[in-house]
Each structure stands twice: as structure tokens, then as C-alpha cells.
Amino acid sequence: MGNTQPTPPSGELRATGTLDIKDSRTDKTYSVQILQGGPEGDTATRAMDLRQIKTSPDEFGMMTYDPAFMNTASCKSAITFIDGDKGILRYRGYPIEQLAEKSTFLEVAWLLRNGELPAQPEYDKWVHDITYHTYVHENIKTFLQGFRYDAHPMSMMCSAVAALSSFYPEAKNIHDPASRDISIIRLLAKMPTLAAFCYRHSKGLPFIYPDNDLSYTENFLSMVARMSEPKYEANPIFVKALEILFILHADHEQNCSTSAVRAIGSSQVDPFSAIAGGVAALYGPLHGGANEQVLRMIAEIGDPKNVPKFIDEVKGGKGSKLMGFGHRVYKSYDPRAKIVKKLADEVFKVVGVDKDLEIALKLEEAALNDEYFVSRKLYPNVDFYTGLIYRSMAFPTDFFTVLFAVARTSGWLAQWEEMLNDKEQKIARPRQIYVGYGERPFASKLTDRFPKAK
Numbered sequence: 001m002g003n004t005q006p007t008p009p010s011g012e013l014r015a016t017g018t019l020d021i022k023d024s025r026t027d028k029t030y031s032v033q034i035l036q037g038g039p040e041g042d043t044a045t046r047a048m049d050l051r052q053i054k055t056s057p058d059e060f061g062m063m064t065y066d067p068a069f070m071n072t073a074s075c076k077s078a079i080t081f082i083d084g085d086k087g088i089l090r091y092r093g094y095p096i097e098q099l100a101e102k103s104t105f106l107e108v109a110w111l112l113r114n115g116e117l118p119a120q121p122e123y124d125k126w127v128h129d130i131t132y133h134t135y136v137h138e139n140i141k142t143f144l145q146g147f148r149y150d151a152h153p154m155s156m157m158c159s160a161v162a163a164l165s166s167f168y169p170e171a172k173n174i175h176d177p178a179s180r181d182i183s184i185i186r187l188l189a190k191m192p193t194l195a196a197f198c199y200r201h202s203k204g205l206p207f208i209y210p211d212n213d214l215s216y217t218e219n220f221l222s223m224v225a226r227m228s229e230p231k232y233e234a235n236p237i238f239v240k241a242l243e244i245l246f247i248l249h250a251d252h253e254q255n256c257s258t259s260a261v262r263a264i265g266s267s268q269v270d271p272f273s274a275i276a277g278g279v280a281a282l283y284g285p286l287h288g289g290a291n292e293q294v295l296r297m298i299a300e301i302g303d304p305k306n307v308p309k310f311i312d313e314v315k316g317g318k319g320s321k322l323m324g325f326g327h328r329v330y331k332s333y334d335p336r337a338k339i340v341k342k343l344a345d346e347v348f349k350v351v352g353v354d355k356d357l358e359i360a361l362k363l364e365e366a367a368l369n370d371e372y373f374v375s376r377k378l379y380p381n382v383d384f385y386t387g388l389i390y391r392s393m394a395f396p397t398d399f400f401t402v403l404f405a406v407a408r409t410s411g412w413l414a415q416w417e418e419m420l421n422d423k424e425q426k427i428a429r430p431r432q433i434y435v436g437y438g439e440r441p442f443a444s445k446l447t448d449r450f451p452k453a454k
């Protein structure tokens with residue numbers, strides 16, 4: 001083996017066999033191809049191959065019914081590989097554990113987009129370009145001032161990213177690689193600035209401009225925390241922790257927000273608008289918003305001695321879910337959660353143990369030994385411990401998901417561009433199975449169509 005590089009994947013699906021389907025209504029048998037991706041890729045059939053299955057020529061043909069996309073591949077992708085049963089996560093073939101230990105966030109962002117690790121000159125240019133696009137138009141400041149002091153930072157983020165679209169109308173040229181390039185650089189560069197500005201607005205603090213001498217994460221921390229000091233020096237353990245957390249959150253294949261970005265992007269809108277949609281999807285408590293909910297749940301539990309009662313309430317369906325537990329894809333320990341738990345230990349060694357760590361550990365122990373959670377394969381996900389780290393870095397609870405959004409922008413953009421370059425992709429437009437009324441004549445129940453407001 002040595003240093004020999006593996007052959008790059010073809011990126012195409014291979015036909016590996018056929019599947020025979022017998023229609024009991026007609027006694028006809030149809031043969032559909034079985035397709036497979038890379039060596040570890042899953043198998044699938046083309047849903048369109050089912051369309052030939054019908055009882056008469058004027059029938060529409062068979063579809064698949066799959067609410068919440070439980071078993072439907074919406075695309076082929078060469079970016080992220082997850083084996084949910086084994087707890088494996090890789091970006092472009094590289095194990096997440098190795099990337100978290102040895103890489104930087106911007107190196108990972110390059111890797112996600114380009115498929116290979118950058119050579120030094122490529123990396124230098126990438127870092128330079130992102131560093132020099134961190135400033136946002138001054139009007140963005142005025143725009144943010146319009147929000148109330150207690151506006152949720154994710155609401156502000158979502159609107160601010162969407163607003164960027166109006167500053168860069170040329171970003172609509174999504175089929176021009178140069179236009180895509182500058183949009184991607186702008187988005188990666190400006191997300192930390194927008195995030196930090198949202199934070200400063202909610203604290204009533206003046207906005208801090210980017211400092212081009214600092215690294216991506218140092219600059220972000222400077223824009224968040226700098227007060228009157230001429231040069232901000234971030235705590236190195238915070239810089240390291242944030243870099244690792246950004247890497248862990250960079251991509252996660254076809255999750256809710258990434259699917260949203262792909263679906264919105266498939267209408268050929270500009271990437272700023274598509275990413276704003278991703279931020280909106282991430283905001284939800286079942287997705288990125290879970291990290292915020294974990295701390296709210298822990299605060300509600302209040303004391304380690306209340307954990308058994310809380311677990312009983314979750315199981316009895318009386319309380320909420322156990323936030324930070326469970327995952328659509330992972331049916332074993334989320335590999336990111338393992339790294340985060342270790343990272344939390346390192347951060348707590350420096351800043352002191354978070355007061356709620358004991359509750360979190362007790363919750364984890366209780367759930368991992370409880371038949372309800374074991375039988376449903378519910379394990380801690382990435383969000384279970386991230387909140388405790390963020391809080392020890394003095395980030396407010398409602399800001400946690402914003403940190404997630406900054407990191408995930410790298411994955412959203414890589415997935416968006418992959419979708420645009422995929423010749424098989426078209427505007428995303430799922431089918432439905434209509435279960436409503438048949439045709440019926442209109443018969444209004446109104447006696448007054450334009451009543452005066454009372």
C-alpha cells in the first residue's frame with residue numbers, strides 16, 4: 001500500500017443485477033435494474049423504472065410512497081459517507097477522527113468542495129481569498145440594527161444571509177464557474193462576520209470588524225469577544241475546540257438542511273438564497289436547534305437526582321424527547337459525539353468543569369442502560385455535548401445553532417455545487433398520492449362575499 005493513492009471513484013452508479021417485480025393485479029413481471037454506488041455504496045432501483053408498472057396504458061404508473069424520505073436516495077454524492085450501523089463518518093474518504101485531529105476547517109472546506117486535499121499553493125490562495133472577503137457591506141449593519149434586541153440569532157442569521165443575495169445580484173450566474181467560485185468564497189468568508197454581528201447586536205455591543213491577520217476561527221472569536229484591546233488574543237484551547245467543532249459539523253450528507261439547500265438550489269436561485277434556506281432548516285429543534293434544546297432540557301432537570309424521573313417521563317411520552325439523543329442514520333454511537341465528549345474533557349481541564357456535566361453524564365448513562373433507548377438504538381448524537389463546550393466558552397445558549405450554521409455552510413456549498421454539476425438533477429419536485437375528494441361542483445356556503453370587518 002505505502003503512499004499509493006487509491007483510484008478516484010467514477011462518481012457513477014453501476015448496474016449490478018436486476019430485480020423482478022410481479023404485479024398481482026395483472027400477473028405481469030417487470031425487471032428493474034439494481035444500481036450500486038462506490039465499493040461501500042448502498043443499492044437502489046430507479047423509481048422511474050417503476051412507472052412502467054400499470055394496469056392500463058392511460059394509467060400514470062407506479063410510484064414509491066416515502067414520507068420523510070425514510071428510504072429514498074434523492075441524489076448520488078461523492079462527498080460524505082456514513083455507515084450508521086457501524087458509526088462511521090468520512091468526508092471524501094477521510095475518517096472524521098483523522099480530519100478532526102490533523103486538519104483545519106478551511107482545509108476540510110476545500111476538501112469537501114474539490115474532492116481532494118489542497119496542495120500548499122491552493123490552500124494559501126483559498127485562505128487568502130476567504131480572509132479578504134470577510135467584510136460585509138456597511139448596509140448589513142443597518143439591516144441588523146432593525147432587529148429587536150431579543151431577536152433569536154438564528155432568525156437574524158437566516159435573514160442576513162438571504163439579504164446578501166441582494167448585494168450580489170451577479171451570484172445568479174450559477175452556471176458560470178467563476179461566479180460560483182466567488183459566491184462560495186464570499187459565503188464562507190462572511191458567515192462568521194454575520195454570526196458575530198448577530199451576537200454583538202443581541203448584546204448591544206458595537207460591531208467588531210474582521211482582522212485579516214487572524215486565522216478563520218481566531219478572527220471569528222475576535223469579532224465576537226473583542227472589547228477595547230487593540231489586538232484580540234483568543235484562548236488557544238478555544239481556538240482549537242472551535243476548529244474541531246467546525247470540522248465535525250462541516251457536512252453530514254443528505255440531512256434536512258442540506259436537502260433543503262439542494263431543493264432550493266435546484267430551482268437555479270443564487271447560492272445566498274439557497275443557503276438562507278439551509279439556515280432556516282437547521283434552526284429547527286429536531287435538527288441543528290437540538291444543541292440549544294439539550295441545555296434547556298438539562299436546566300429543566302436541574303439536578304442529577306432528577307434524571308431517573310426525567311427518563312421515565314420521556315419513556316412515558318409525558319415529557320419531551322431526550323434531546324441530543326437519536327438520529328435518523330446513526331443506529332450506534334455518533335462518531336462525532338465521541339470526539340466532542342473527549343474535547344469537552346480537554347476544554348473543562350482549562351476552564352473548569354461545566355456545572356451541568358454531571359447531569360449530562362448521568363442522562364447518558366441512564367439512557368445507554370435503559371431498554372427503551374437500547375431497543376430503539378438511541379445513542380447520543382453530535383449535539384449532546386457540544387452545548388456544554390459552547391457554554392464553557394461563554395457563548396449564549398441561543399447562539400449554539402449559529403455556530404453550527406457557520407460550519408455547515410462549507411458542506412451546503414459543496415453539496416449545492418455537486419447538485420448543479422450533476423447532469424441527472426433537475427428541479428426538485430416530489431410526487432404526491434392524492435387522497436382528497438374527487439371532482440365536485442362549487443356551491444358556496446356564503447351569503448355575503450365581502451363582509452365589513454367587525
Ligand code: ACO
Nearest residue numbers: 285286287288290314321322323324325326327328376381
Ligand atoms: N428521545 C426519546 N425517544 C426517541 C428519541 C429521543 N431523543 N428519538 C427517537 N425516539 C423514539 C421515537 O419516539 C420512536 O419511538 P416509537 O418507535 O416507540 O414510536 C423511535 O425512537 C424512532 O424514532 P423516530 O422519531 O422514528 O426517528 P427519526 O429518525 O424520525 O428521528 C430524530 C430522528 C429527529 C433525530 C429523533 O431521534 C429526535 O427527535 N431526537 C431528538 C432531537 C435531536 O437530538 N436532534 C438532533 C439530531 S442530529 C442533527 O440534526 C444535527
